[in-house]
Amino acid sequence: VKKYQTLIVLILFFIPLFMISYKIWFLNQSVLPIPRDDTWKVQLVIDASKVPQSTIVFPAPSDTDDIDVQEFSILEKGKLSTLNKENIITWEGNLDRSKLSFQVNMQMRAPHERLIKVVKPTKQQLEKYRHVIDFPAELESRLATLETAILADEDKVFDKIRKVYEYFEQEVSVNPNITDLAEAIDGSHGSGVTQAQLFNYLMRRNKVPSRIVMGLIVNDQLLDQRKGLRFVFINQVYAQNRWINIVLPRRVFDQNLAHFVPFTYDFEQYAQLLLNEDFSYRIYTSRVQVTKFDKEGYGIEISKSNSWVNFINLYQLPLVLQNLFYMVLLIPVGAIVLSVARNIIGLPSFGIFTPILLTLFFKESGPLIGLFFVLIVIGLGFIERSFLNKLYLLAVPRLSIIMTFMVIFLMGYAIFANHFFPSYAVTITVFPIIIMTIIIERFSIILIESGLRNTIKTLGGTLVIAYLCYGLFSFERLQIFLFTYPEFQLVIIGILILIGDYKGYRLSELMRFKNLVKKGAS
Amino acid sequence: MIFQDLKNAGVLGINNRIGNFILKYNQRHLYPLVDDKSKTDKLLKNSPIAMPRNMGLIRSNGDLKNLSQQLKDFPSFVIKPAAGSQGNGILVIDDTRVNDSGEREYVRSSGAVLSQEQLHYHISGILSGLYSLSGMPDKAIIQEKLIGSAEIANYSYRGIPDVRVIIFMGYPVMSMIRLPTKDSQGRANLHQGAVGCGLNLLKGEVVHAICLDQPITHHPDTGIELKSLKIPNWRDILLMASQVYESTKLGYMGVDIVLNQDNKPILLEMNARPGLSIQLANQRGLVKRLEYIIENSDTARDAASRVAFIQENQNIFL
Numbered sequence: 001v002k003k004y005q006t007l008i009v010l011i012l013f014f015i016p017l018f019m020i021s022y023k024i025w026f027l028n029q030s031v032l033p034i035p036r037d038d039t040w041k042v043q044l045v046i047d048a049s050k051v052p053q054s055t056i057v058f059p060a061p062s063d064t065d066d067i068d069v070q071e072f073s074i075l076e077k078g079k080l081s082t083l084n085k086e087n088i089i090t091w092e093g094n095l096d097r098s099k100l101s102f103q104v105n106m107q108m109r110a111p112h113e114r115l116i117k118v119v120k121p122t123k124q125q126l127e128k129y130r131h132v133i134d135f136p137a138e139l140e141s142r143l144a145t146l147e148t149a150i151l152a153d154e155d156k157v158f159d160k161i162r163k164v165y166e167y168f169e170q171e172v173s174v175n176p177n178i179t180d181l182a183e184a185i186d187g188s189h190g191s192g193v194t195q196a197q198l199f200n201y202l203m204r205r206n207k208v209p210s211r212i213v214m215g216l217i218v219n220d221q222l223l224d225q226r227k228g229l230r231f232v233f234i235n236q237v238y239a240q241n242r243w244i245n246i247v248l249p250r251r252v253f254d255q256n257l258a259h260f261v262p263f264t265y266d267f268e269q270y271a272q273l274l275l276n277e278d279f280s281y282r283i284y285t286s287r288v289q290v291t292k293f294d295k296e297g298y299g300i301e302i303s304k305s306n307s308w309v310n311f312i313n314l315y316q317l318p319l320v321l322q323n324l325f326y327m328v329l330l331i332p333v334g335a336i337v338l339s340v341a342r343n344i345i346g347l348p349s350f351g352i353f354t355p356i357l358l359t360l361f362f363k364e365s366g367p368l369i370g371l372f373f374v375l376i377v378i379g380l381g382f383i384e385r386s387f388l389n390k391l392y393l394l395a396v397p398r399l400s401i402i403m404t405f406m407v408i409f410l411m412g413y414a415i416f417a418n419h420f421f422p423s424y425a426v427t428i429t430v431f432p433i434i435i436m437t438i439i440i441e442r443f444s445i446i447l448i449e450s451g452l453r454n455t456i457k458t459l460g461g462t463l464v465i466a467y468l469c470y471g472l473f474s475f476e477r478l479q480i481f482l483f484t485y486p487e488f489q490l491v492i493i494g495i496l497i498l499i500g501d502y503k504g505y506r507l508s509e510l511m512r513f514k515n516l517v518k519k520g521a522s
Numbered sequence: 523m524i525f526q527d528l529k530n531a532g533v534l535g536i537n538n539r540i541g542n543f544i545l546k547y548n549q550r551h552l553y554p555l556v557d558d559k560s561k562t563d564k565l566l567k568n569s570p571i572a573m574p575r576n577m578g579l580i581r582s583n584g585d586l587k588n589l590s591q592q593l594k595d596f597p598s599f600v601i602k603p604a605a606g607s608q609g610n611g612i613l614v615i616d617d618t619r620v621n622d623s624g625e626r627e628y629v630r631s632s633g634a635v636l637s638q639e640q641l642h643y644h645i646s647g648i649l650s651g652l653y654s655l656s657g658m659p660d661k662a663i664i665q666e667k668l669i670g671s672a673e674i675a676n677y678s679y680r681g682i683p684d685v686r687v688i689i690f691m692g693y694p695v696m697s698m699i700r701l702p703t704k705d706s707q708g709r710a711n712l713h714q715g716a717v718g719c720g721l722n723l724l725k726g727e728v729v730h731a732i733c734l735d736q737p738i739t740h741h742p743d744t745g746i747e748l749k750s751l752k753i754p755n756w757r758d759i760l761l762m763a764s765q766v767y768e769s770t771k772l773g774y775m776g777v778d779i780v781l782n783q784d785n786k787p788i789l790l791e792m793n794a795r796p797g798l799s800i801q802l803a804n805q806r807g808l809v810k811r812l813e814y815i816i817e818n819s820d821t822a823r824d825a826a827s828r829v830a831f832i833q834e835n836q837n838i839f840l
Contacts, residue, residue: 343537395650445652450713454713503535503541503542504535504537505537505538506536509535510528513533515732
């Protein structure tokens with residue numbers, strides 16, 4: 001068999017590499033799922049120094065079908081600000097401090113992640129959107145004239161919407177400086193918000209449910225604007241049982257809006273504040289680097305190709321199993337690290353696979369909490385040695401006592417953490433108990449057989465290997481590569497054969513036989 | 523290459539030892555013969571090779587009931603795990619006495635006194651596999667307590683020094699004597715701080731000595747100069763070590779031998795994965811010697827002529 005070793009290794013390398021190349025170049029499959037960095041940070045800063053009122057109420061984004069609001073922080077915490085359930089912030093009291101701000105992180109849901117919860121507005125809600133509010137009475141006759149000019153005697157709802165939209169599209173130009181409604185009615189130009197208001201009035205006069213949505217459009221093209229983003233005002237009218245989007249300055253009629261983050265659907269409530277000349281705000285947005293791969297989309301792409309090379313396709317598994325393999329496929333890679341560390345570098349470790357188990361544990365609970373648990377285990381090991389040993393108990397029950405101690409400790413930790421740092425409490429899994437059982441047994445044996453110094457060395461080696469693997473496991477691209485190309489596991493076997501065939505010296509032997517070499521050289 | 527110096531010195535590394543010697547020359551099914559001392563004992567019972575006298579074998583906690591009855595004629599004895607390694611779990615009892623309340627007490631070589639309960643606890647630790655190579659449940663062997671050679675007693679702190687000979691395809695290729703120290707707690711275990719003295723294969727004289735991998739010239743506890751040590755009955759030791767090969771058929775092994783009060787060699791145990799520190803103790807690498815045996819071995823030679831072969835080829839083996 002030894003004769004064929006090279007051949008076997010070559011075959012193990014060739015098959016997967018052939019399959020991968022075939023997929024990429026012949027089937028034109030994407031190499032990896034597309035990374036999605038669609039997480040954004042939006043910061044709003046309000047200059048409150050010139051605003052007369054002592055209370056400022058301002059809306060902030062909340063979850064929608066395509067936006068997942070993940071983190072919210074109001075920079076002036078404490079007495080000044082409160083955040084209610086609809087994500088509306090109220091600053092009140094002494095607003096002498098000129099800057100009020102909040103920051104929010106949100107992720108745009110990928111197409112397959114969208115929540116489609118079409119909630120039909122109730123009749124009462126729609127009724128509210130039919131009422132004309134705060135329209136200046138002195139402009140009434142001028143608006144009526146305009147309305148007659150646009151609509152004539154049109155009576156179908158959708159056509160009315162269409163005609164008003166077309167009027168804006170053809171006749172009204174955008175002029176950010178004109179915020180006066182009168183001028184917009186007469187002069188056929190106006191700022192975005194003025195146009196939205198005018199459109200809204202025209203709709204409501206005709207009993208079409210209509211509202212102005214204030215929000216932001218975040219995308220890369222807008223990131224260059226140093227001075228920050230401005231709010232956009234979108235008109236929505238309810239017809240044919242749905243809300244229709246209309247963005248007048250952008251000539252958008254009845255389209256889905258990508259990357260639009262609504263702040264409020266109740267513009268009127270904030271109109272007074274927003275339209276105040278002394279009110280000024282700045283909005284900053286930036287992408288947050290969160291790599292997330294569009295696995296689902298890729299799965300669909302693979303499933304569509306009926307080629308034989310795609311017969312092992314992990315993307316077709318249920319999500320729970322996918323997540324399992326996402327982790328499990330890393331283990332052989334960890335085995336390579338382990339083999340190199342032990343047989344080529346010469347690091348000692350407890351048991352053979354303990355370091356990899358530790359790595360998986362670190363991945364689950366975080367590297368620091370993980371280390372903390374390991375140290376607790378070691379501490380229990382010492383208790384075992386110095387205290388329980390004197391009770392002359394048989395080995396199995398004695399080690400079981402230690403394990404029970406660990407369970408008690410876990411309970412205590414869970415209760416403590418849940419009280420003080422709730423986010424850490426959920427890191428507890430069944431892993432520590434398993435790892436603990438393995439380590440504690442090895443630990444007490446090595447302590448007896450090789451003494452404290454060697455035990456510490458071995459512990460150090462184990463942790464170094466575990467953290468090396470942890471570092472490698474943190475590359476999500478590696479993880480997704482292994483998941484995408486399960487055939488790569490054969491290459492790993494090939495690499496392991498090569499490492500196993502290494503009969504040369506270990507790096508640690510340079511140190512160990514240092515004295516012998518010195519003598520040989522002289 | 524960074525390993526060029528090691529290669530030039532002919533150092534045998536761990537990977538090389540495992541891949542090219544242990545896996546190649548030691549058949550796995552033969553391991554139990556040396557890993558389990560009760561099997562070694564059975565194997566060599568009818569051979570001329572002397573081993574410590576066996577006084578009992580404890581297989582289960584149930585056997586402990588008869589223990590004091592079994593030991594009543596032997597005030598001194600040694601308890602060992604059958605599958606132990608590196609001297610772990612070995613308990614040496616110098617004397618047995620009955621205390622004022624009529625209970626038996628056991629005096630260890632260190633002077634510490636064990637009660638009957640403590641002795642049982644230690645044995646049940648052995649039985650549960652605490653000291654065994656694999657961690658599997660084990661047996662406890664009770665053996666006679668050997669008394670070491672008076673000639674070399676000055677060279678060790680308590681305990682009995684043992685001679686380790688590496689036997690390759692039946693030929694002795696390198697040897698050392700391990701001298702217990704205070705640090706090693708009377709055990710002949712290099713990892714725990716025992717002194718290792720490389721021995722000249724021709725005469726059994728010390729060529730070099732180390733303690734915890736560092737060169738030394740005098741015993742750290744007794745202060746005696748190590749170069750003055752010459753092993754009595756050296757040829758008998760080499761011969762015994764070589765003879766074992768015919769019984770075990772292990773191609774690459776370590777044979778541990780002690781000299782009793784009459785300077786007679788007694789085989790203590792064998793090891794199918796002998797350590798590599800012996801090279802440091804000798805300041806010589808093993809590779810050249812092993813390769814020379816591979817090229818020149820002759821299966822027709824018996825133990826005596828194999829020892830003679832080594833001694834004739836001093837240029838390689840000294």
